[in-house]
Amino acid sequence: MGRLLAVVNVLGKMIVVFGLTMLIPLGLALLIDDGAAWVFEESILFTLASGLILWFITSRFKRELQTRDGFLLVVLVWSVLPAFAMLPFLFYLPELSLSKAYFEAVSGLTATGGTVLTGLDDLPLSINLWRGEIVWLGGMGLIVLAVAILPLLGVGGRQIYKAETPGPMKESKLTPRIAETAKGLWLIYACLTLACMIAYRWAGMDWFDALMHAFTTLGLGGFSSHDASFGYWNSPSIEFVAMVFMLIAGINFATHFLAWRAKSFNAYRIDPEVGWFLFIVLFSCFAFALYLWFLEVYADPLVALRYASFNIISVATTTGYSSTDYSVWPIFIPLYMLFLSAFCTSSGSTGGGIKMMRARIVYHQVYRELITMMHPNAITPAKLGKTVISSRIVFAVLVFIFIYSVSIVIMTLILTLSGLDEMTAFSAAAACINNLGPGLGAIGPASTYASLTDFQTWVCSFAMLLGRLEFFTLLVVFTPAFWRK
Numbered sequence: 001m002g003r004l005l006a007v008v009n010v011l012g013k014m015i016v017v018f019g020l021t022m023l024i025p026l027g028l029a030l031l032i033d034d035g036a037a038w039v040f041e042e043s044i045l046f047t048l049a050s051g052l053i054l055w056f057i058t059s060r061f062k063r064e065l066q067t068r069d070g071f072l073l074v075v076l077v078w079s080v081l082p083a084f085a086m087l088p089f090l091f092y093l094p095e096l097s098l099s100k101a102y103f104e105a106v107s108g109l110t111a112t113g114g115t116v117l118t119g120l121d122d123l124p125l126s127i128n129l130w131r132g133e134i135v136w137l138g139g140m141g142l143i144v145l146a147v148a149i150l151p152l153l154g155v156g157g158r159q160i161y162k163a164e165t166p167g168p169m170k171e172s173k174l175t176p177r178i179a180e181t182a183k184g185l186w187l188i189y190a191c192l193t194l195a196c197m198i199a200y201r202w203a204g205m206d207w208f209d210a211l212m213h214a215f216t217t218l219g220l221g222g223f224s225s226h227d228a229s230f231g232y233w234n235s236p237s238i239e240f241v242a243m244v245f246m247l248i249a250g251i252n253f254a255t256h257f258l259a260w261r262a263k264s265f266n267a268y269r270i271d272p273e274v275g276w277f278l279f280i281v282l283f284s285c286f287a288f289a290l291y292l293w294f295l296e297v298y299a300d301p302l303v304a305l306r307y308a309s310f311n312i313i314s315v316a317t318t319t320g321y322s323s324t325d326y327s328v329w330p331i332f333i334p335l336y337m338l339f340l341s342a343f344c345t346s347s348g349s350t351g352g353g354i355k356m357m358r359a360r361i362v363y364h365q366v367y368r369e370l371i372t373m374m375h376p377n378a379i380t381p382a383k384l385g386k387t388v389i390s391s392r393i394v395f396a397v398l399v400f401i402f403i404y405s406v407s408i409v410i411m412t413l414i415l416t417l418s419g420l421d422e423m424t425a426f427s428a429a430a431a432c433i434n435n436l437g438p439g440l441g442a443i444g445p446a447s448t449y450a451s452l453t454d455f456q457t458w459v460c461s462f463a464m465l466l467g468r469l470e471f472f473t474l475l476v477v478f479t480p481a482f483w484r485k
Helices: 002-020 023-032 037-057 067-085 087-092 098-109 125-140 142-153 158-164 178-203 207-218 236-249 253-262 266-270 274-294 301-316 332-340 356-374 391-417 422-433 454-468 472-478
Strands: none
Touching: 002 037, 002 067, 023 037, 023 125, 037 067, 037 087, 037 125, 067 087, 067 098, 067 454, 067 472, 087 098, 087 125, 098 125, 098 454, 125 178, 125 207, 178 207, 178 236, 178 253, 207 236, 236 301, 253 266, 274 301, 274 332, 274 356, 301 332, 332 422, 356 391, 391 422, 391 454, 391 472, 422 454, 454 472
């Protein structure tokens, strides 16, 4: 019990910090008087009060967290903070059910981007800014942000950081102190967000839309302030800016950090994921542009390239923007796009899915098995670049792929049993676990998740958390061994 209360003590501090992030939309609401200031005032008071109460009643249990505590804290943060993030939605939209408000908040904080809201163009700017801000906070990971802040409160962060951060960032220290690493990653993240906002403004957005969409572009979350998403502007220059920054956000931020620190692009050259990520995505853009042109979906090949590139990059990077209703394209293309969302983005990026690193390891393992069948005595170690991958890592990746596949099957079966048609159920399961957002069928790019029942909405919320925490972090707390002393 003492261990749990120590984790709750840290959770209380993080809730307080999270409540302070609502001051940004509150400031906007007061500045432009959009009628939503009271929503954020009440949300801030409730959030701060809840966090302070948890903080103080558990203060005598404060201690350094262990690795096991880090896993529990991560699960609590990602499941509890959406309950506070949804407050502005519940207060301003009283017709919104609890399940749908929680879904919207989870979708934002997990950088998924699926929405249950319509009439986005008519929402107060501060509400839309809050939607964009939670995507931005969740994109890099609230835990990484907390690692930079909690040392000031007397709480160590390495155990938390290792529990939350995916891929190769677990295995190496980019700087001698973990707080410096977190601050460095957030500096890169913030600078790229600022550059994206300026680029959007230059391309034709107003300052508010530029900021809101910079948040969701770097977070790869896909929330928009317009029901038509990027179709609202119908602007090739704005779409080009989005494509560039979506590709940047799909690359490991540790690689961006190393390139910035070394003042060299060499980090991108030696990163084993960057080349494959860019090649597969860009090749798909050109290939399907030709395919759409050949099928006469678009009469002009350049128009076909424009729409194919934007929507394929958006889905492959698990962002979820759309510039057209691509669900009306030949069904092979949307299904292929959904497949790309499963593995294209890099480990340590703000994207979802199994990540390119794991996909490459599985590919090398399949190749090794084929060689072993033909040459039983051959020694063919799995490699990423020049690095030999140990059998333990290969085994862990194979288990991850198995859990990922089984999770999609189970979620699809549950959603089908609840009454969804097969295409909608499968795409909802895949889109939520991949943290993509829009799917196909009733939840396609021209629709929302609003048509889902409360039960189906809760299932999708759980799927988003499962995908964002990369399965093991969430599932481990449900094992009896985790709770044994």
